Amino acid sequence: xxxxxxxxxxxxxxxxxxxxxxxxxxxxxxxxxxxxxxxxxxxxxxxxxxxxxxxxxxxxxxxxxxxxxxxxxxxxxxxxxxxxxxxxxxxxxxxxxxxxxxxxxxxxxxxxxxxxxxxxxxxxxxxxxxxxxxxxxxxxxxxxxxxxxxxxxxxxxxxxxxxxxxxxxxxxxxxxxxxxxxxxxxxxxxxxxxxxxxxxxxxxxxxxxxxxxxxxxx
Amino acid sequence: xxxxxxxxxxxxxxxxxxxxxxxxxxxxxxxxxxxxxxxxxxxxxxxxxxxxxxxxxxxxxxxxxxxxxxxxxxxxxxxxxxxxxxxxxxxxxxxxxxxxxxxxxxxxxxxxxxxxxxxxxxxxxxxxxxxxxxxxxxxxxxxxxxxxxxxxxxxxxxxxxxxxxxxxxxxxxxxxxxxxxxxxxxxxxxxxxxxxxxxxxxxxxxxxxxxxxxxxxxxxxxxxxxxxxxxxxxxxxxx
Numbered sequence: 256x257x258x259x260x261x262x263x264x265x266x267x268x269x270x271x272x273x274x275x276x277x278x279x280x281x282x283x284x285x286x287x288x289x290x291x292x293x294x295x296x297x298x299x300x301x302x303x304x305x306x307x308x309x310x311x312x313x314x315x316x317x318x319x320x321x322x323x324x325x326x327x328x329x330x331x332x333x334x335x336x337x338x339x340x341x342x343x344x345x346x347x348x349x350x351x352x353x354x355x356x357x358x359x360x361x362x363x364x365x366x367x368x369x370x371x372x373x374x375x376x377x378x379x380x381x382x383x384x385x386x387x388x389x390x391x392x393x394x395x396x397x398x399x400x401x402x403x404x405x406x407x408x409x410x411x412x413x414x415x416x417x418x419x420x421x422x423x424x425x426x427x428x429x430x431x432x433x434x435x436x437x438x439x440x441x442x443x444x445x446x447x448x449x450x451x452x453x454x455x456x457x458x459x460x461x462x463x464x465x466x467x468x469x470x471x472x473x
Numbered sequence: 474x475x476x477x478x479x480x481x482x483x484x485x486x487x488x489x490x491x492x493x494x495x496x497x498x499x500x501x502x503x504x505x506x507x508x509x510x511x512x513x514x515x516x517x518x519x520x521x522x523x524x525x526x527x528x529x530x531x532x533x534x535x536x537x538x539x540x541x542x543x544x545x546x547x548x549x550x551x552x553x554x555x556x557x558x559x560x561x562x563x564x565x566x567x568x569x570x571x572x573x574x575x576x577x578x579x580x581x582x583x584x585x586x587x588x589x590x591x592x593x594x595x596x597x598x599x600x601x602x603x604x605x606x607x608x609x610x611x612x613x614x615x616x617x618x619x620x621x622x623x624x625x626x627x628x629x630x631x632x633x634x635x636x637x638x639x640x641x642x643x644x645x646x647x648x649x650x651x652x653x654x655x656x657x658x659x660x661x662x663x664x665x666x667x668x669x670x671x672x673x674x675x676x677x678x679x680x681x682x683x684x685x686x687x688x689x690x691x692x693x694x695x696x697x698x699x700x701x702x703x704x705x706x707x708x709x710x711x712x
Contacts, residue, residue, distance in 0.1 A: 287564075291545035294564050302564045303585070357697075359704035398567065406571040407675040410542075411683055418687030422694040429698040435705050 259448035260465060262369065262458075266327030267335075270320050271444055275424075277316035278385070282421050284309040289414065313396070317389045338368060339375050339382075345460075346372035356436060366459035377427050384420035387412055477602050477616040478554070478652040479592075480625055481527060483666075484633045484640050486613035488513055488526025492605035496530070499593065499604035506579040508590040509605055512665040525663055527655070528605065528614055531556060531577045531590035532667060535649025538676045539569035539578050539589075547587075554619065554652050555592045563587055574648065574670040592652060622654055629656055643668045 263271070287293045287305040294302050324332045345365040349372045352362045364371075370378065391409035398406050430437050431444070439453040454462040488511055496502060496509040509530035516523055537556045540548040547562035548569060565585040569578040581588050593603035602616035609615070617625050626642045633640045639659040645651030645667075655667050662669060 288566055289544045291547075291562065294545050295562065299561070306565065306585070358701050359708045395567070398571065403571040403576075404673050404675060407542075407673050410568055410571075411675055411679040414679055414687060415683045418683075418691055422690050425691070425694050425698060429702065433702055433705075435709060 258451040260451055260454045260462065261447055262443040262449050262454070263447050264328055264331055265447065266323055267331060268444055268447055270323040270327065273315065273319045273323070274381070274385070277312045277319070278420070278424065280308055280312040281316055281388075282417065282424075284312070285417055310396075313392055316385075317393075320385070335370075335378070338370055339378050342372075342375075346375070349373075350376075357430075357434075364457075367457065367461070368464075369458055369461040371458065373430075377423050380420060380423045384416045384423070387416040388420070391416070476597050476600065476618065477592075477606075478533075478619040478622055478654065479603060479606060480615045480617045480622055480629070480654050480656070482613045482615070482629055482633075482640075482656045483525055483527045483658060483663075484636075484638050484656060485611050486511075486526045486528070487611055488524075489610065491608045491610065492528045492614050495604040495608045496590070499596070500591070503581050503583065503588065506581045506588040508588065512663075514663050514665060516661060516663075518661065523661075525658065525661070525666075527663075527666065529575065529577065529665060529667070530605075530653070531592070532575055532645055532648070533590075533592055533652035534645055535651065536672070538572040538574060538648075538672050539587075541676055541680060542568045542572040544568060553597075555594065556589075557591055557594065558587060558589060560584070560586050572673065572676050574672055575667060619652065626654065626656060647671055 284305040287297060287302060288309065297305070345367065348365045349367060352364055353373055355362045356364060391413040394401050394406060394409040395413065401409075431441050432438075437457070439449055440457075443449040451462075454465075490511045493507060493509045493511050497507070500508060502508050507530075509528050511526055511528045514525045516525065533554065533556045535550075537548065537550055539558075540550050540556060544566060545562050545564055547560075547564070548556060548558045551557050563586040565580070565587065567580055567587070569587050570576075570580055572578075578587050578589050580586075593601070593605075596603060606614050606616040615625070622644065623642070626644075630640055630642065633656070640656045641659045642654060643657050644654035647670075651667075657663065657666055657668050
């Protein structure tokens, strides 16, 4: 058996899946509320249940991830945020070549850190999008405290953010679950480790960093 | 065209609420979500203090914001000029509540649906005038055929002028014309009155811009993922 490399710690993994679960519930129940077709297919009972799910799932969606990020392992959160905002030439080169790889082409992708450029974009969209969804959602929920124009703007922002994050997550889920090149990444989110080969091939810069850390520690 | 629109003469309304009572009785309006509500405003004017009463309900706009924003098509502008809602389609998202410039969409917490005046659709189908106009003791709320409305308004305005009152016609010039028109005091701004209310600039942004873009974007991503899945699966088979 080959060596395994630790990629995500327990807090990151739980936060990731909690976010996935609650976002999934909110996305599906939200689609029901905002498309007449699905709503009329489900009937009044289905709509009422969707509304209830949307309200209930919203609470942990807003609370769980930020709480885990700030109080779980804040050190990793800090590193993660730092990573998201450090962009080099290799990241842009990676992005420009990634499309070909996505559709099954053979390309040499430039070396990446713990997160590749696409994962960084996914994370950034997630943070901004989920933040906007939470704020606009709260405005719509507690509409008594806001002016009509604020509420109307919140409706528009809520839907724009939901569609953007939804699109990102559909792509993200495909890459993690089905894409032949990146399936191994799923293990990183389940038991926290990825194979040494995967780390070396897909996240070269990060892998070398880990090796160096390890050898200096010895 | 419907048989009747409504003309409300603010100069002669007593604020007796018989219109609101008739409406509630006729339509079994649920508690707490009046279709018609009599507003009272006391304003200081140049000659002292003046009290204005007037019934407010759905104005049945020519370009209704509520119908525009409804995500499930539960509110429609009918060919007879009225704006109607379909409670079976309503999902209770409250979008119409903040979109109505006049604040005449109300939320029923019991049914979790929006409520508003339907201009007595059933009575009109029988050829009867809307219930709110029938019991008005001073004909301040009058059923008028829509094509006769301007004529009637001018007749009334001439009378109020004789009394030394300066009134003007509001019939929803800024919302595509309304089925319910008002004779309102000129130079007086009534907080709950119909005049000076505008459709919000954000009405339509979601419907005309965000929704089509979001649909195309989501569809594009789903399509790309499907194509990538097929191409990669085929490649795997070749190897």
